[in-house]
Amino acid sequence: MFEAFTNQPIRLIGEDGSRTQPFELDLGVDELLQIHRDMIRSRVCDERLIPILRQGKTSFYAQSTGMEATQIGIAWGTRKKHDWYWPYYRDNGLILTLGMPLKRWISQLLGSNDDVCKGRQMPQHFSDPENHIASICSAIGSHIAPAAGTAIAQKYLGTDEITICTFGEGATSEGDWHAGVNMASANKAPCLFICENNQYAISLNVRDQTNSKNIAVKGHAYGIPGFYVDGQDVLAVRAVVKQAAEYIRAGNGSVLIECLTYRIGTHSSSDDDSRYRSKEEVESWRAQDPLVRFERFLEKEGILPAREEIEAYYGSVLAEFEEALSTSDASGYPTWEILFDDVYSDLPDHLAQQAIYVREENL
């Protein structure tokens, strides 16, 4: 049983890959190796998307390198295709591990005909109904109240599904965040709020954003447990998320978890991070790579695959990426006609007039 409101982040694996405390592992070898592959897949896709952005194939992207333990741990601690997710725009590892097809994600980034929204959402604002992943909204913190609403509906309907809502620490200084967490906790709604604290809201360091000693303590204000977890430790994140999900599923109301992590890349495609943080700081966190830590753990357990096997897996993800990219690109790009589709069953007159006008313009 993990305790809420600890002073130090909850951790199961140390930097050197050894267990920080004795614990019983409720995961088999195949599952541990799948977690490893999920972390690699997220990393490879993240790195591959930078040149895609620079080539102008998409216009916006939010990197997740360095945050894999947090995001993959969340996916492994909850029930895929059963629970409902309100993620945020940086959740690349989470959505892939939940089962969102790579091609669906890439099509959304390209805005090609294969995109479920046909290019009408901003890039990196994905959604996937099949995997219970709600659409991203750019306005920070605006998805907290809708997530609380989903959880209240789940309680009302008496299902054993829960809602998982993720966000950066910056979101916790938005009024919407407080309104949403209050609404969920007051209703004892089955909502798991998870803060991916990567320590910067664009250029603003977390220490300049809140006077609270960490994010987890904010649970006190709403009468819900707040867990402080080492977000570079995939097994700790998965274990705390699983414990919290079971507590919520048993009808105890909402929970807040903070995963302390770090964003290695820039905030998005349009900021110069050397203006607000030092190279040394970034390098010190690069040295705490969650993927390397998990590999050290697998090595100590005697189950780390041979280097050639790991390299072959990197190669297969790259091939999968290229295939998804080329088929998505080959589906072509929407034309102006889609501006008038999918909103009204019968197009109102004024829009029908505008469609005629735009058609003439485009002939």
Ligand SMILES: Cc1ncc(C[n+]2csc(CCOP(=O)(O)OP(=O)(O)O)c2C)c(N)n1
């Ligand atoms: C309401 C609102 N204010 C400001 C912005 C501009 N903005 C976009 S991302 C961001 C930082 C968010 O930081 P955080 O929640 O910590 O997530 P991170 O990007 O660090 O993962 C800001 C201020 C916005 N999108 N919405």
